[in-house]
Structures are given as C-alpha cells and as structure tokens.
Amino acid sequence: MYCFDTLPLSLFNFINSILAAIFIGILSSNVIRERLTHSKDLQLLTRLSKFTYWFSTAIYDFTLCLILCSILTIIVKISAVYRVDSGAEVEIYVSNQHIGYFFLIFLLYSLTSLPFVYVYSFIPGTELIGFVIYFIVNVLVCFVDVVLGFIGVFSGSKTLPNGTKVNQTGTLMTNIRWILSALFPTVNLKHALFNIRLRSSDRCVGPVNSVMGTNYSLSESWLSLSEPGLGIQCLIFIGQSIFWWFIVMFIEEGWKIGWKKMQYCFKRQQQQSARRKTNEWNDQQLDTDVRNERQLILNQSQSTSSAIVIVQDLVHEFQKPKEASSTTRIHRAVDHLNFFVPPSSCFGLLGANGAGKTTTFRLLINSIQPTSGEVFINRTENKADIGYCPQFDWLVDHLNVRETLTLFAR
Structure with a gap:
C-alpha cells in the first residue's frame, strides 16, 4: 500500500502538493492587490516596461520560493534522519540523491507556478477570494487525481492469450x-514526488507493475523520460512555464502578435459609435463659454493645436446600487467633459463633491477606461508623460526613491 499514489494509502505527496499550492497562492495576493489598487498602473507611469515589471516581480517571488524550498528540504531531511517509524514514507529522503531531486522538483514547480498564478491574478475581484479559489481548485484537482489513481489501482488487470497483463481502465x-x-x-508536482518514492526500492516497482500492468524499471536514469524517471515531469514543468509566461505577455503585450490590431479596430468602432452619439448629443443646455470651448476642440481650432492636454466629450458611467434596493442603476460620473490645457499654464479643475474630479484624473492617467470620449496628452493617447499626485499620502510599495520622485515630481 505504501507504493501506490492513492488515498488513504499515501498522504505525503498530496499534503506536500497542497502546502506548495498554499504558498504560491499567498504570493498571488500581492499581484492581485497591485492590480486592484492600481499600484501597477502607477508603476507603469514611471516608464517602467511591463516586461521589467513582471521580471522583477518574478525574481522577488522566486527568491521567496527558493528560501521556502530550502527550508522544506531541510525539514524533510531532518525528519528522514530522525524518523521514528522505519516504514514511514519520509525514510527514502535519507539518501542525498533522493533529497536532491526532491529539492530540484520543488524548484521547478516554483518556476512554473509563478507565471501560472500571474495569469490567474487577472481574474479575482479581491485578494482573499483569489487565494481561496486558488486553494480550492488545487485541492480539488489533486483529489480528483488521487481518485483516478485509486480507480486505476483497484480496477484490476486481465491477462491476454500471450500472457501479457493489461489494465484498460487503469x-x-x-x-x-x-x-x-x-x-x-500542482498535479505534476504530486506525480514527480510519487516517482521519487517509486524509485526508492524494488519492493515498490514490482507490486505496481503487477497491479497496473506497467513495465517500470529502476535501470533507467533519474532524468529518464520513461517512468519512474523524472524527465517527463521536468519537461512538463518547463513547457508549462513557457506557456504561462507566453499567456502573461499575451495579456499585457498582445499587440505584438496581432492583438493590438484587433483592439484598435474594436476601439475605433467604439469611438465612431460614440462620436455619432456625441454629434447627436445636444449641447444647447451648456453655458455659452463651455459650449464654445467644446466647439473649439471638436473643430480642432488654432487655439487647441498647441495644447498639451485635450479632453474631448469624455464620459464615464458605472453601475451604482440603488438605495434600499438590491438592483443597480447607471450613474454617469463624467458627462461629456471638454477642456484643453495650453502649454506652460496652471490649470485648475473645480467642482463640488461628487462632480467627477477624481474620476477625471483617473481617466487621464489611464487608471480606468472611459465609456466614451478621448484624452490626448501631447497630441497622443500615450499616458507615460504624466506625473500624478493623488489626494492622499500614499507611496507605492515597489517603487524605489528615484521612481517615486519620477512619478510624483514630474
């Protein structure tokens, strides 16, 4: 029973895999928090490239993983040396070779799980929900894997006329x-740990071959692609790492592989639709000076040609819950805002509480996306030339002194 990767026969691989998933899930909280608090957006405003952002994040997280892998390996090694039960699963890690591959597998798992969890971090709405869902999903898939292994072990094999044993269900x-x-x-980690145990002695390979109809052998090298070698698990880890990093960069820099063109076409379609609505919108209820400024912007007059900031028919709407009701209503925080800022000028945006001033600035720095309308900084839609100081004292955790000054003192 010690030799099969099924519950309740073996808990070591399952528990280690879940513990690893918990730690990786904790690391995801930081990335989720930066996305939700727009800390990531502020960092990108300092001309930090998205590649540099993710690379530095991965280096920091991998350093933590390296420390954890080292601590876990030391704990397992000590437990193996001072084991009380000679039949305990941990006894195989007395060998330096076994414990070395144990450390290697966890290291590869860390390298693979980081981009995996970075992709996942784009989804959750809160840090806690993100961690809980990640933990539950990993527990479920590991448990399903255990159940499948359990079915395979106890499904039995049949002997063919030539004497070969075959387990079709297995x-x-x-x-x-x-x-x-x-x-x-996490499942691949669990399989790799099982293979390490399977290679521990002949007493495991024989029963597994007999029950499962397999042809495992200990004559292969540790990194052999034939099980119980670890080569196939290592290749899966490497392939997963490349794939999930590709997905991360696809999400962030999709234009490099044609995604930006799709976004551009979709955005132009939205802008054309919004422009048609804008043209249909009646501005006669506006004050004369406000209406005149709007016409200057729409007609691209001489006075706006040198403007460093142009805001044209900016609209932002969001859903707001109704009072004493579970339903929501559409609230328009910014309603067809138009203004331009000439160079070398000090421009003040005044308004009562709730008029949409903060929302406007968040639209200016690309922290949120407008429902319709356009914002131009130095005649382009690039927001990288903006310095932004919010209305409260707040320092971004992952910005150094130079980057902080670049952002707030620009």
Whole structure:
C-alpha cells in the first residue's frame, strides 16, 4: 500500500502538493492587490516596461520560493534522519540523491507556478477570494487525481492469450491524470514526488507493475523520460512555464502578435459609435463659454493645436446600487467633459463633491477606461508623460526613491 499514489494509502505527496499550492497562492495576493489598487498602473507611469515589471516581480517571488524550498528540504531531511517509524514514507529522503531531486522538483514547480498564478491574478475581484479559489481548485484537482489513481489501482488487470497483463481502465485513468498534470503544476508536482518514492526500492516497482500492468524499471536514469524517471515531469514543468509566461505577455503585450490590431479596430468602432452619439448629443443646455470651448476642440481650432492636454466629450458611467434596493442603476460620473490645457499654464479643475474630479484624473492617467470620449496628452493617447499626485499620502510599495520622485515630481 505504501507504493501506490492513492488515498488513504499515501498522504505525503498530496499534503506536500497542497502546502506548495498554499504558498504560491499567498504570493498571488500581492499581484492581485497591485492590480486592484492600481499600484501597477502607477508603476507603469514611471516608464517602467511591463516586461521589467513582471521580471522583477518574478525574481522577488522566486527568491521567496527558493528560501521556502530550502527550508522544506531541510525539514524533510531532518525528519528522514530522525524518523521514528522505519516504514514511514519520509525514510527514502535519507539518501542525498533522493533529497536532491526532491529539492530540484520543488524548484521547478516554483518556476512554473509563478507565471501560472500571474495569469490567474487577472481574474479575482479581491485578494482573499483569489487565494481561496486558488486553494480550492488545487485541492480539488489533486483529489480528483488521487481518485483516478485509486480507480486505476483497484480496477484490476486481465491477462491476454500471450500472457501479457493489461489494465484498460487503469490506462484510461493514467491518460486523464497526464492531462491534469499538463494543465496544473500542482498535479505534476504530486506525480514527480510519487516517482521519487517509486524509485526508492524494488519492493515498490514490482507490486505496481503487477497491479497496473506497467513495465517500470529502476535501470533507467533519474532524468529518464520513461517512468519512474523524472524527465517527463521536468519537461512538463518547463513547457508549462513557457506557456504561462507566453499567456502573461499575451495579456499585457498582445499587440505584438496581432492583438493590438484587433483592439484598435474594436476601439475605433467604439469611438465612431460614440462620436455619432456625441454629434447627436445636444449641447444647447451648456453655458455659452463651455459650449464654445467644446466647439473649439471638436473643430480642432488654432487655439487647441498647441495644447498639451485635450479632453474631448469624455464620459464615464458605472453601475451604482440603488438605495434600499438590491438592483443597480447607471450613474454617469463624467458627462461629456471638454477642456484643453495650453502649454506652460496652471490649470485648475473645480467642482463640488461628487462632480467627477477624481474620476477625471483617473481617466487621464489611464487608471480606468472611459465609456466614451478621448484624452490626448501631447497630441497622443500615450499616458507615460504624466506625473500624478493623488489626494492622499500614499507611496507605492515597489517603487524605489528615484521612481517615486519620477512619478510624483514630474
């Protein structure tokens, strides 16, 4: 029973995989928080490239993972040396070779899980919900993998006329487990830990071959692509890492592979639709000076040609819950705002509480997206030349002194 990767027969791999998932889930909280608080957007305003942002984040997180892997390896090694039960699963890690591959597998798992969790960080609405969902999903897929292994072990094999034993159900369950392993780094980690244990002695390989109809052998090298070698798990980790990093950069820099063109076409379609609505919008209720300024912007007059900031028919709407009701209503925080700022000028935006001043500045720095309308900084839509000082004292955690001064003193 010690030799099979199924519950309740073996808990070591399952528990280690879940503990690893918990730690990676905790690391995701920081990335989720930066996205939700717009700390990431403020960092990008300092001309920090998205590649540099993710690379520095990965270096920091991987350093933490390296420390954790080292501590976990030391704990397992000490537990193996001073084990009380000679039949405990941890006994195989007395060997330096076994504990070395244990450390290697966890290191590869860390490298793979970081981009995986970075992709996931774009989804949750809060840090807590993000961590809980990540934890539950990993527990479920590991448990499903255990159940599939359990079915494979106890499904039994039949002997063909030539004397070969075949376990068709076990083969099907194994194939499904390979799919889970390719999709989820935690499941692949669990399989790798099982292979380390399977290679521990002949007393495991024989029973597994007998029950599962496999042909495992200890004559292969540790990094062999044939199980119980770890080569296939290592390749899966490397492939997963490349794939998930590609997804991260696709989300952030999708234009490099054609995504920006799609976004541009969609945005132009939205702008044309919004412009048609704008042309239909009646500005006669506006004050004369406000209406005249709007016409100057729409007609691209001489006075706006040198403006460093141009805001044209800016609209931002969001859903707001009704009082004493579970339903929501559309609230227009910014309603067809038009103004331009000449160079070398001090421009003040005045308004009562709730008039939309803060929302306007968030639109200017690209922290939120407008419902319609356009914002031009130095005649372009690039927001990288803006310095922004919010209405409260707040320092971005991951900005150094130079970057902070660049942002707030620009």
